[in-house]
Amino acid sequence: xxxxxxxxxxxxxxxxxxxxxxxxxxxxxxxxxxxxxxxxxxxxxxxxxxxxxxxxxxxxxxxxxxxxxxxxxxxxxxxxxxxxxxxxxxxxxxxxxxxxxxxxxxxxxxxxxxxxxxxxxxxxxxxxxxxxxxxxxxxxxxxxxxxxxxxxxxxxxxxxxxxxxxxxxxxxxxxxxxxxxxxxxxxxxxxxxxxxxxxxxxxxxxxxxxxxxxxxxxxxxxxxxxxxxxxxxxxxxxxxxxxxxxxxxxxxxxxxxxxxxxxxxxxxxxxxxxxxxxxxxxxxxxxxxxxxxxxxxxxxxxxxxxxxxxxxxxxxxxxxxxxxxxxxxxxxxx
Numbered sequence: 534x535x536x537x538x539x540x541x542x543x544x545x546x547x548x549x550x551x552x553x554x555x556x557x558x559x560x561x562x563x564x565x566x567x568x569x570x571x572x573x574x575x576x577x578x579x580x581x582x583x584x585x586x587x588x589x590x591x592x593x594x595x596x597x598x599x600x601x602x603x604x605x606x607x608x609x610x611x612x613x614x615x616x617x618x619x620x621x622x623x624x625x626x627x628x629x630x631x632x633x634x635x636x637x638x639x640x641x642x643x644x645x646x647x648x649x650x651x652x653x654x655x656x657x658x659x660x661x662x663x664x665x666x667x668x669x670x671x672x673x674x675x676x677x678x679x680x681x682x683x684x685x686x687x688x689x690x691x692x693x694x695x696x697x698x699x700x701x702x703x704x705x706x707x708x709x710x711x712x713x714x715x716x717x718x719x720x721x722x723x724x725x726x727x728x729x730x731x732x733x734x735x736x737x738x739x740x741x742x743x744x745x746x747x748x749x750x751x752x753x754x755x756x757x758x759x760x761x762x763x764x765x766x767x768x769x770x771x772x773x774x775x776x777x778x779x780x781x782x783x784x785x786x787x788x789x790x791x792x793x794x795x796x797x798x799x800x801x802x803x804x805x806x807x808x809x810x811x812x813x814x815x816x817x818x819x820x821x822x823x824x825x826x827x828x829x830x831x832x833x834x835x836x837x838x839x840x841x842x843x844x845x846x847x848x849x850x851x852x853x854x855x856x857x858x859x860x861x862x863x864x865x866x867x
Contacts (some may be wrong), residue, residue: 588808
């Protein structure tokens with residue numbers, strides 16, 4: 534059977550299904566479920582049939598297209614949002630931007646994989662309060678928590694609602710402390726048209742199945758700093774030497790001990806293996822094309838819920854989205 538026949542059969546299968554039949558738990562409202570159709574399946578099958586199942590050309594394409602979407606220079610795709618946080622924090626320490634052992638200001642209400650990588654990178658979390666209106670880290674609390682040991686401000690955009698980045702960046706610039714944005718729940722959210730994840734020195738993303746767009750499992754780190762990009766690519770892949778000049782011979786590495794050695798087996802950092810596969814990236818490429826549509830539907834759903842629950846506002850605090858902010862509503866908090 535040819536690829537064309539296989540792809541046509543997949544499309545026909547999806548065309549015959551009701552979208553409702555792909556929603557698990559029909560009797561209840563779920564926290565989240567993956568929204569995809571034959572386009573993503575065919576893209577993944579294309580990688581499988583071409584035997585491109587590890588990190589390859591589709592990963593590079595996804596990195597480039599997601600970075601362009603954010604307005605960032607570099608993107609490094611990984612296997613999860615947790616890995617994205619770990620690599621981002623590790624790269625900040627390895628580059629010398631954040632001194633090892635320094636304090637990282639983080640919101641007190643957050644997820645465990647915001648905190649674990651801080652400890653893994655040899656840093657110290659300092660918890661500060663959130664704003665009850667948005668569930669985001671308080672810029673006033675950040676400023677009050679700054680000490681001589683503060684090395685980083687880690688912002689988490691809670692449930693797709695952007696934190697007050699204008700004020701946080703003022704604090705960052707005034708005290709000369711870099712900002713790391715955890716955007717694992719904030720795909721497509723923005724402030725005055727500027728995407729979350731593009732304010733600080735580095736940002737991390739998750740593409741888990743329940744998020745606004747998905748690669749199944751997956752994540753990405755974005756930055757405008759070429760030094761951080763190089764470190765990220767190295768430690769993503771065992772600490773390997775990264776070839777910055779593709780025109781160079783693969784077996785041309787030479788130093789004081791080696792001559793014409795295979796550069797793929799030269800390692801210069803302590804690293805991990807947290808690469809994204811082309812199969813996951815093939816989903817991400819197609820999901821990114823649908824992200825704005827997905828988000829607009831989420832916003833509409835949120836409006837419908839809020840309108841229906843207004844009569845109970847004596848007991849509920851409705852979501853607050855400041856003027857000029859685009860809340861992508863990963864979740865709906867009351």
